[in-house]
Amino acid sequence: MINMKISNIGVSFQNKTVLKDISAVLKGGELTSIIGPNGTGKTTLIKSIARLIKSRGDVVLTDSHGNSLSKNSIAYVPQMSTTTTELSVFEMVLLGRVKDLTWKVEKHHIDAVTQMLKDLGLLSLSYFPFCKLSGGQRQLVTMAQALVSKPKVLLLDEPTSALDLRHQLQVLDIAQQYTKQTGAITLVVLHDLALVARYSDNILLLHDGKIVKKGLPKDVLDPNLLQEVYKVEVDVSVSNGGYTTVTPIRPIIPIRSSIVC
Ligand SMILES: Nc1ncnc2c1ncn2[C@@H]1O[C@H](COP(=O)(O)OP(=O)(O)OP(=O)(O)O)[C@@H](O)[C@H]1O
Ligand SMILES: [Mg+2]
Incomplete structure (x- = not known):
């Protein structure tokens, strides 16, 4: 089984620190979602793992025999293709x-x-x-x-942001199947927490460049924690069909304090 050990990743741009001390262990065959508010460092983390930007710390990728895997084993799909x-x-x-x-x-x-x-x-x-x-x-x-590059590590930055409902499910179904069938490590940045609940084996919740929680969906998708990080009131419940749904209710701090008509 392949294994990725991320140790104390840190990134600064022009003396501004945007990622601090990110550590995690990711296992083959698992799909991990990276979530968190805008500007919190999700893309920066994915790019550091893809070795597209310089970072402090270490990312060690090994196969089942403990041999290091090269950068060529990683496929990265950017947030927006220009x-x-x-x-x-x-x-x-x-x-x-x-x-x-x-x-x-x-x-x-x-x-x-x-x-x-x-x-x-x-x-x-x-x-x-x-x-x-x-x-x-x-x-x-x-x-x-x-996917045709048959990566050992699949890094997807908001792969569903421009897709209709059917294509969102199709892309995440394919990513999930690929992960299970090939034993790849898949990391997906997502904003839609209902999709996160539906597809993730694990979740990394980032806030202000740090991991505030990592673990199973049931532990990370906690309404109090989400409220604290996203500054919105949310309802987390299980539907009649047995699916976890995350419903945003209202911002805690008003986005605009007054609307002038
Ligand atoms: N090349 C860069 N130079 C300077 N600052 C940068 C650079 N790239 C990212 N940043 C800053 O780093 C912070 C994190 O950016 P990043 O793109 O990782 O956020 P994100 O969590 O992916 O946000 P979003 O959800 O909006 O995509 C932001 O404050 C951003 O302005
Ligand atoms: Mg981003």
Whole structure:
């Protein structure tokens, strides 16, 4: 089983500390959600793990024999893809295989990309330019690109933010299945706490650059804790179908103290 040990990660930008002493152990086959208010350091943490930005501390990724795994084992899907490429959807997804490609693209790569496009309902867009896609379609394509690379670690930053209800479930179902079937470590940044409750094995709750709580959904999705961190009154309950629902009720500190008409 693969294992990731994050020890005392810290990040500062122009002398401003945005992440402090982040430590956690993540196990293969588990999907962990990172939650917390805007600007609290979620993207910075994911980028540090992907080794895209410099950080203090250590991230050690090992396989079942204790051997270190390289950066190539990690796939990162950014919060917002601003790529302006003329490449087609098919070519963009094929780029996920770039580390294995030779001058002639072998059939098994073509088949893997075709299957992934089918799974995500994107096959009819195969030859459409990526730069002309809608925000949600871009999110699906970047997810497809990450998955065809068969990562050992899948890092998804708000992968559902531009998606409709059906596609939100589809993307998280696929991420969950991939995690269980391959034993990968998946980290997902999410704002929708109902989706967090539905899909997470574990949750890291960040506030002001620190982990304030990590653990099982039932322990982290505590109304008092969420109220303290998000400054909103929330209701956490279990629906008739047995699903945990997190309903935001009202902000505790008014967002605007007076509205002038
Ligand atoms: N390159 C940078 N230079 C300076 N400050 C930065 C840089 N990147 C991020 N920050 C700051 O670090 C803090 C954390 O940003 P980050 O993007 O990690 O937040 P986040 O939790 O992902 O927020 P959101 O939910 O809005 O996506 C913010 O105050 C942000 O302004
Ligand atoms: Mg972010």
